[in-house]
Amino acid sequence: MLIDTHVHLNIDEFKDRLDEVVKNAKDNDVLSMVIVGIGGKTNEVAIEIAKKYNLLASVGVHPSNAATHSFNDVLKYVDCQKVVAIGETGLDLYWTENQKTLPEQVVMFRKHIELAIKKNLPLIIHVRNSFEETYEILKEYKGRVSGVFHCFTLGLEEARKIIDLGFYLGLGGVLTFKNAKELQEAVKHVPRDKIIIETDAPYLAPDPHRGKRNEPAYVKYVAIKLAELLNLSYEEVAKITTQNAEKLFKLGE
């Protein structure tokens, strides 16, 4: 059984088809999933969906929303029973608008980190064109907080830095892309107990659904690709990544 550690069932795109999407996920080996908040109403909706379908939630303000959304959206829901992580948070320097809000993003990122330490919860980290900046901030808190670099797409050097910080790699659809050679090579050399899997649905659908709307049922394509790269069976990958996710998110404690 698989755990999809990063989905956005809490955005409008899924609003009218939740029953179907959750059922399809369960029919495709998905035992559970973490519904990730990005600010505003999405945190509350993540918790509502987690309660309704017996899933998990994370609350945060996405770096793209750091200048326009309030951290109160996170504080208000962090103590809900379904919340297993803080995020997504981090830094995004990909979009031009985001390059202008770096100071606000940093302030917001630090608030998430400090709350994660206080609540003893892992962080879900978003990094885009901002690895060094994100790494330098997290380094200050090394040993006090853990989490996952979600949608990891970089190489072995960055993977090692992340693991050295005590964080996990979240592997998603990009791993299945033909042009992701550096990532695929890196994954062969990282400790297996530091890998978890995700879809980031509705974004970044894996092959063979690349370019279409993603959904949690497709996390199995990530597991299949990982099995191929690591020379393991699909069942072994399912077991390892699920155990890792259970450890990171402290499930069953």
Ligand SMILES: [Zn+2]
């Ligand atoms: Zn996300």
